[in-house]
Amino acid sequence: MLIAHQAQIRKAMEGIDCVPAIEEAFVAYSQGQAVVPPVGELTFKEPPGATHIKYGYIIGDACYVIKIASTFHHQDPKVPAHEGMMLMFDQKTGQAMAMLLDGGFLTALRTAAAGVAVARQLAPKNVQRIGIFGAGKQGRLQLNHLLRVCKCSEAIVWSRSAHALDAFKQEFSNERINLKTTHDPEEVAATCNLIVTTTPATSPLLSASMIRRGTHITALGSDTPSKQELDPAILQKADVLVADSLSQCQSRGEIYHALKTGLIEPGKAVELGNVIAGKASGRSSDEQITIADLTGVAVQDIAISKVALAALKEQSS
Amino acid sequence: MLIAHQAQIRKAMEGIDCVPAIEEAFVAYSQGQAVVPPVGELTFKEPPGATHIKYGYIIGDACYVIKIASTFHHQDPKVPAHEGMMLMFDQKTGQAMAMLLDGGFLTALRTAAAGVAVARQLAPKNVQRIGIFGAGKQGRLQLNHLLRVCKCSEAIVWSRSAHALDAFKQEFSNERINLKTTHDPEEVAATCNLIVTTTPATSPLLSASMIRRGTHITALGSDTPSKQELDPAILQKADVLVADSLSQCQSRGEIYHALKTGLIEPGKAVELGNVIAGKASGRSSDEQITIADLTGVAVQDIAISKVALAALKEQSS
Numbered sequence: 001m002l003i004a005h006q007a008q009i010r011k012a013m014e015g016i017d018c019v020p021a022i023e024e025a026f027v028a029y030s031q032g033q034a035v036v037p038p039v040g041e042l043t044f045k046e047p048p049g050a051t052h053i054k055y056g057y058i059i060g061d062a063c064y065v066i067k068i069a070s071t072f073h074h075q076d077p078k079v080p081a082h083e084g085m086m087l088m089f090d091q092k093t094g095q096a097m098a099m100l101l102d103g104g105f106l107t108a109l110r111t112a113a114a115g116v117a118v119a120r121q122l123a124p125k126n127v128q129r130i131g132i133f134g135a136g137k138q139g140r141l142q143l144n145h146l147l148r149v150c151k152c153s154e155a156i157v158w159s160r161s162a163h164a165l166d167a168f169k170q171e172f173s174n175e176r177i178n179l180k181t182t183h184d185p186e187e188v189a190a191t192c193n194l195i196v197t198t199t200p201a202t203s204p205l206l207s208a209s210m211i212r213r214g215t216h217i218t219a220l221g222s223d224t225p226s227k228q229e230l231d232p233a234i235l236q237k238a239d240v241l242v243a244d245s246l247s248q249c250q251s252r253g254e255i256y257h258a259l260k261t262g263l264i265e266p267g268k269a270v271e272l273g274n275v276i277a278g279k280a281s282g283r284s285s286d287e288q289i290t291i292a293d294l295t296g297v298a299v300q301d302i303a304i305s306k307v308a309l310a311a312l313k314e315q316s317s
Numbered sequence: 318m319l320i321a322h323q324a325q326i327r328k329a330m331e332g333i334d335c336v337p338a339i340e341e342a343f344v345a346y347s348q349g350q351a352v353v354p355p356v357g358e359l360t361f362k363e364p365p366g367a368t369h370i371k372y373g374y375i376i377g378d379a380c381y382v383i384k385i386a387s388t389f390h391h392q393d394p395k396v397p398a399h400e401g402m403m404l405m406f407d408q409k410t411g412q413a414m415a416m417l418l419d420g421g422f423l424t425a426l427r428t429a430a431a432g433v434a435v436a437r438q439l440a441p442k443n444v445q446r447i448g449i450f451g452a453g454k455q456g457r458l459q460l461n462h463l464l465r466v467c468k469c470s471e472a473i474v475w476s477r478s479a480h481a482l483d484a485f486k487q488e489f490s491n492e493r494i495n496l497k498t499t500h501d502p503e504e505v506a507a508t509c510n511l512i513v514t515t516t517p518a519t520s521p522l523l524s525a526s527m528i529r530r531g532t533h534i535t536a537l538g539s540d541t542p543s544k545q546e547l548d549p550a551i552l553q554k555a556d557v558l559v560a561d562s563l564s565q566c567q568s569r570g571e572i573y574h575a576l577k578t579g580l581i582e583p584g585k586a587v588e589l590g591n592v593i594a595g596k597a598s599g600r601s602s603d604e605q606i607t608i609a610d611l612t613g614v615a616v617q618d619i620a621i622s623k624v625a626l627a628a629l630k631e632q633s634s
Contacts, residue, residue, distance in 0.1 A: 001418075003320065040357045042372060042381060049411055053370060053383065055359060064359060066370065066385060068404065070411030083411045087385065094366055094387030094400045099416070101318075 002098040004312050009102050012311035013109065018304055019120075022113040023276050025303035026244065028058045030273025035059065036245075036298045047074040056298040063088045063097055063309075067301040069107055086305040098309050107296075110304035112141035114244065114272075114294050115196055115218050116149055121275050121282040122216045122242065122290040123194045127152040131192030133185070133206075133229065134199040134221060135159035135168040142196045142218075147177060150194060156180040158188050158205075186210050197221050197229040208233035213287050220294040222253045230291070232258035235268075239288035240281065243269045245297045253295040269293070319415040321629050326419050329628035330426065335621055336437075339430040340593050342620035343561065345375045347590025352376065353562075353615045364391040373615040380405045380414055380626075384618040386424055403622040415626050424613075427621035429458035431561065431589075431611050432513055432535050433466055438592050438599040439533045439559065439607040440511045446471035448509030450502070450523075450546065451516035451538060452481035457488060459513045459535075464494060467511060473497040475505050475522075503527050514538050514546040525550035530604050537611040539570045547608070549575035556605035557598065558586045562614045570612040586610070 004012075028034050040053035049072035057064035069084040084104035088097040100106060127150040132139045135157050143155055155177055159165050165181035172179050182188060188195060189210035197205065199221040206217070208231050221229050235241055235258040246269060249255035258264045270280035272292065283290050321329075345351050357370035366389035374381035386401040401421035405414040417423060444467040449456045452474050460472055472494055476482050482498035489496050499505060505512060506527035514522060516538040523534070525548050538546050552558055552575040563586060566572035575581045587597035589609065600607050 035359065037357060037359065040354060040370060040372065042352065042354065042374065044374075044381075044408060047409060049409075051381070051383075051406070051411060053357060053372065055357065055370065057359065057361075064361075064368070066368075068383060068406075070406065072409070072411040074410050076410065079410045079412060083406070083413060085413065089368070089385075089387065089400070091361060092364060092366075092389070093391050093393065093396045094368060094389040095396060096400060096402065096418070101413070 001096045002309070002312060003101065004098065005101050006103045006105050008312065009100055009308055010105060012315045013308060016307060016311055018109060018307045019113045019116045021303040021307045022110060022300055023117045025058070025299040026117065026273035027277045028273070029245070029297060029299040030271045030277065033059050034299045044072070047072060049073065054298040054301055056302060057091055058299065058302060061091055061302070063306065064091050065298070065302045065305050067107070067298065069104060086301055088305055088309060098305070100305055100308055102308070106304045106308055107301070108137055108141055110300040111138060111220060111294070111296065112145045113304070114300060115142045115220060116145045117276065118218045118242070118272065118292040118294070119146055119149060119194065119216070122240065122292060123150060124214050124216060124283070124286045126286070127194045129154035129156060129192040131155070131188035131195040132157045133188065133195070133197040135161065135164035136198065138198040138220070140168065140171060142198060143172070146194065146196070147175070153177045156182055156188055156192060158182050158185055189215070199229055200227060201229045202226055203228060204231040205229050206234060207231040208237050211237060211289060213289065216283070216290045218292045218294060219254045223295045225252050225256060228254065228257050230254045232261045232263045235291055236263040237289055238291040240283060240290040241269045242272050242275055242282070242290070242292040244272050244294045246271050248295050248297060249293055254291070254293040318413045319626070319629060320418065321415065322418050323420045323422050325629065326417055326625055327422060329632045330625060333624060333628055335426060335624045336430045336433045338620040338624045339427060339617055340434045342375070342616040343434065343590035344594045345590070346562070346614060346616040347588045347594065350376050351616045361389070364389060366390065371615040371618055373619060374408055375616065375619060378408055378619070380623065381408050382615070382619045382622050384424070384615065386421060403618055405622055405626060417622055417625055419625070423621045423625055424618070425454055425458055427617040428455060428537060428611070428613065429462045430621070431617060432459045432537060433462045434593065435535045435559070435589065435609040435611070436463055436466060436511065436533070439557065439609060440467060441531050441533060441600070441603045443603070444469040444511045446473060446509040448472070448505035448512040449474045450505065450512070450514040452476035452478065452485040453515065455515040455537070457485065459515060460489070463511065463513070464492070470494045473499055473505055473509060475499050475502055506532070516546055517544060518546045519543055520545060521548040522546050523551060524548040525554050528554060528606060530606065533600070533607045535609045535611060536571045540612045542569050542573060545571065545574050547571045549578045549580045552608055553580040554606055555608040557600060557607040559589050559592055559599070559607070559609040560586045561589050561611045563588050565612050565614060566610055571608070571610040
């Protein structure tokens with residue numbers, strides 16, 4: 001059994017494009033080729049914390065994967081708030097194949113790759129400016145990845161924290177992009193036609209009246225029933241509404257909130273894997289408003305751990 | 318983070334009595350001090366296999382535990398059919414503390430310890446002979462452990478397989494016990510007043526008419542809805558009926574089958590932790606028939622991993 005720590009995994013993954021593997025995984029999922037039971041959860045009160053267990057397999061694959069990911073709001077600055085590992089087992093024997101002690105790195109990467117997979121399907125042809133909500137790690141990853149796939153060097157990032165915005169801007173200072181920062185959501189909506197929301201917000205940051213024709217929004221911050229980044233009326237207004245998992249979006253994320261208010265019918269959303277496979281319609285004109293709701297599915301963890309294991313083996317060979 | 322393999326764990330656990338820790342865990346569980354979500358499960362068709370994820374914590378403990386245990390019916394004699402690991406995390410930060418790659422050793426041990434905890438409460442004062450159903454690993458462990466706590470050197474083991482019985486007998490050849498083997502369940506029932514069933518049977522091995530007054534039976538083979546070792550009428554006939562987990566026994570194990578047939582009322586069973594704590598009645602006379610149904614609860618995994626971690630630290634210090 002291979003045991004790899006975060007530094008090894010980071011090094012092995014350098015320069016690797018994991019978007020194709022993530023796309024394949026979404027297709028397999030939408031075609032019923034994946035076994036993904038409901039997420040296991042442990043919650044803690046003092047200090048507040050939660051551990052999620054996501055697990056499953058793609059039928060016929062060599063492995064199955066169990067991911068354990070935690071977030072704790074403790075007060076010790078020397079201990080990270082996040083912990084994460086992906087455990088891989090042989091699908092024919094149950095024997096452990098690998099323990100990827102990634103500390104959440106692979107989860108962040110697979111989420112970034114999902115953002116790219118969505119943008120490939122739904123971003124308008126000419127991206128005027130990329131708008132990022134949230135100046136954290138996932139906001140950075142999204143911008144980094146999207147700059148590579150969109151021929152666009154204009155970007156703006158929104159946060160409530162001036163400090164976080166400064167740090168974000170600093171990190172992109174060597175990139176050949178024109179990066180602005182703002183505290184005003186409307187400035188993002190008015191100047192961007194590719195927007196990604198990556199915050200832990202529990203009430204909408206964007207309202208329907210702000211959203212211009214031709215805009216695409218990927219909402220990936222909301223992965224629980226309590227989190228919400230978009231006004232449900234935006235989902236009503238959308239011409240194309242895509243979910244990473246139709247079943248999971250019934251109980252968490254933006255689609256869940258829109259269904260609850262009755263502003264959309266369950267039949268409105270299509271599944272990302274079907275859009276990628278050409279079995280459901282994505283964007284068909286530059287005028288359309290498109291929304292993708294990403295709540296995170298275990299097939300992404302399966303896909304990224306397979307990529308990581310191959311990369312680690314390649315590195316050591 | 319400590320990573321320990323089976324050989325290290327076996328060595329560290331030598332001579333350690335883990336029954337008190339298991340007893341404490343059952344008490345904590347019955348007193349509502351444990352958070353134990355439903356078991357996570359992945360099943361596989363070719364070859365047939367299953368992986369179970371048992372997880373939880375005792376409120377106020379230092380750790381929480383996630384156990385991953387698999388059984389695969391593959392055809393490769395070089396690969397074990399079972400795999401297992403217990404992962405320990407800090408309850409205040411979520412950081413990984415230890416990975417006990419025990420390959421199922423600790424699960425077998427905590428089940429054996431539960432058998433002893435039950436016998437301490439429910440076995441008759443004078444054990445005439447110990448009867449074991451099933452000549453596998455758990456049957457051996459049960460006999461080994463029970464010989465230590467009961468002043469009895471008579472035992473009989475039942476199996477359908479003559480080969481398994483020979484191997485079983487061979488393993489105990491150096492012990493000062495009179496060990497018989499049999500293919501006849503009635504011989505066990507007629508001569509033993511402490512019986513432990515450890516088989517994967519899916520239909521009853523023992524019928525109610527066989528069971529004499531004063532007998533205690535611990536049924537621990539049945540941990541799923543499809544497995545069953547006892548005629549439900551035995552549970553009806555019992556004076557004392559104990560479950561490791563009342564909630565879990567509603568949906569799996571012997572009590573589940575007896576409830577389904579309507580032969581017992583849900584109120585008949587009491588919980589092991591309450592018997593140990595003196596809050597529910599155990600055996601009160603040598604004439605009573607007592608039955609314990611053990612389906613396996615995550616608190617046992619929590620308890621045994623704490624014992625193992627302490628033993629490993631002790632060993633390395």
